[in-house]
Amino acid sequence: MKFEEAKKQFIQTWGTLGSEWGINRSMAQVHALLLISPKPLTTEDVMEDLSISRGNANMNLRDLINWTLVSKELVPGDRKEYFVAEKDIWEIARRIAKERKRREIEPVLKVLGQLNEFEGSKENPEHAAFSKTVANLGDFVGKMDKSVEVMLKADESWFFSTLLKLLK
Amino acid sequence: MKFEEAKKQFIQTWGTLGSEWGINRSMAQVHALLLISPKPLTTEDVMEDLSISRGNANMNLRDLINWTLVSKELVPGDRKEYFVAEKDIWEIARRIAKERKRREIEPVLKVLGQLNEFEGSKENPEHAAFSKTVANLGDFVGKMDKSVEVMLKADESWFFSTLLKLLK
DNA sequence: TTAAACTTTCAATATTTATTGAAAGTTTAA
DNA sequence: TTAAACTTTCAATAAATATTGAAAGTTTAA
Numbered sequence: 001m002k003f004e005e006a007k008k009q010f011i012q013t014w015g016t017l018g019s020e021w022g023i024n025r026s027m028a029q030v031h032a033l034l035l036i037s038p039k040p041l042t043t044e045d046v047m048e049d050l051s052i053s054r055g056n057a058n059m060n061l062r063d064l065i066n067w068t069l070v071s072k073e074l075v076p077g078d079r080k081e082y083f084v085a086e087k088d089i090w091e092i093a094r095r096i097a098k099e100r101k102r103r104e105i106e107p108v109l110k111v112l113g114q115l116n117e118f119e120g121s122k123e124n125p126e127h128a129a130f131s132k133t134v135a136n137l138g139d140f141v142g143k144m145d146k147s148v149e150v151m152l153k154a155d156e157s158w159f160f161s162t163l164l165k166l167l168k
Numbered sequence: 169m170k171f172e173e174a175k176k177q178f179i180q181t182w183g184t185l186g187s188e189w190g191i192n193r194s195m196a197q198v199h200a201l202l203l204i205s206p207k208p209l210t211t212e213d214v215m216e217d218l219s220i221s222r223g224n225a226n227m228n229l230r231d232l233i234n235w236t237l238v239s240k241e242l243v244p245g246d247r248k249e250y251f252v253a254e255k256d257i258w259e260i261a262r263r264i265a266k267e268r269k270r271r272e273i274e275p276v277l278k279v280l281g282q283l284n285e286f287e288g289s290k291e292n293p294e295h296a297a298f299s300k301t302v303a304n305l306g307d308f309v310g311k312m313d314k315s316v317e318v319m320l321k322a323d324e325s326w327f328f329s330t331l332l333k334l335l336k
Numbered sequence: 337t338t339a340a341a342c343t344t345t346c347a348a349t350a351t352t353t354a355t356t357g358a359a360a361g362t363t364t365a366a
Numbered sequence: 367t368t369a370a371a372c373t374t375t376c377a378a379t380a381a382a383t384a385t386t387g388a389a390a391g392t393t394t395a396a
Contacts, residue, residue, distance in 0.1 A: 055388095
């Protein structure tokens with residue numbers, strides 16, 4: 001396989017994976033492009049390489065910056081903004097986990113807590129089943145939340161070695 | 169909060185979470201509905217409770233069955249099909265993890281493996297950066313894949329206690 | 337200042353994804 | 367058998383989401 005083909009396939013694969021995980025395809029592709037670039041890229045570079053519009057490139061770069069996966073970089077003597085991606089995969093995973101914890105897990109945890117205080121009677125099977133499910137889920141999501149905290153505090157080698165040495 | 173309101177909010181919250189994770193909103197809502205139902209439900213029950221069409225209800229129930237999160241149940245003396253959800257949250261998590269591993273992680277792992285065999289030169293910085301990123305990602309995704317395997321073999325109490333006792 | 341270089345915004349449009357509902361298909365009781 | 371009860375399919379439609387590109391906004395060098 002030629003380099004150009006491999007590059008295309010990498011960007012496309014990462015885009016597909018992104019959309020399966022609720023991330024906009026273009027954003028994942030811009031990320032992929034920056035991940036494999038040895039040097040900072042401009043908005044124009046991104047537009048050309050991915051054949052997308054200026055507005056689209058700009059928006060996705062801004063989103064990636066919000067996710068703390070990409071940062072702006074200044075090149076002395078040049079007015080353009082350049083962009084670089086964090087390259088350390090473990091650091092990327094941590095930043096994504098941190099954001100999703102904050103944006104998704106925590107709000108759900110809050111709602112589940114509130115829902116357990118509804119006015120119901122133990123005699124009513126509907127109410128009883130509801131209580132039980134909400135409590136179990138709250139418990140589980142709480143553990144997931146704590147697990148992500150462990151991951152955020154850990155370093156890569158400790159985290160995986162703890163898990164993996166248990167697998168024959 | 170009254171039961172009916174709590175129920176609505178639960179279904180809505182689960183639907184939102186689903187769509188954030190690349191799962192169709194209706195499918196997550198059907199799942200939520202079955203999760204809190206003390207008894208098996210028919211397609212009609214689902215249609216009415218969620219105000220969705222027969223086709224939609226049928227499709228999402230079929231999808232949930234494919235994900236092994238819901239199963240058909242026969243009620244003697246009744247021709248209708250009834251549906252029940254797996255209620256054990258840990259079991260649900262394992263089944264989802266198993267499916268996503270198969271559908272998403274494994275294909276990506278395969279592609280990343282192939283991409284490392286592209287024809288490139290060490291001298292070319294583009295090629296070198298590409299190799300490095302692809303190799304690092306392959307390594308990381310491989311560890312994720314193994315971690316999911318650990319989870320699939322483990323039981324809930326072991327899995328979480330191993331992780332959580334490390335968190336003060 | 338100012339005008340060129342660059343970035344951001346956003347209404348219009350295109351694309352993708354989900355939903356409907358009626359028709360076709362299947363199963364079962366009699 | 368057959369016809370009623372039920373399930374599935376799928377083309378049409380609606381809804382949600384992403385993308386465009388031109389205009390507005392901002393920054394900088396001179």
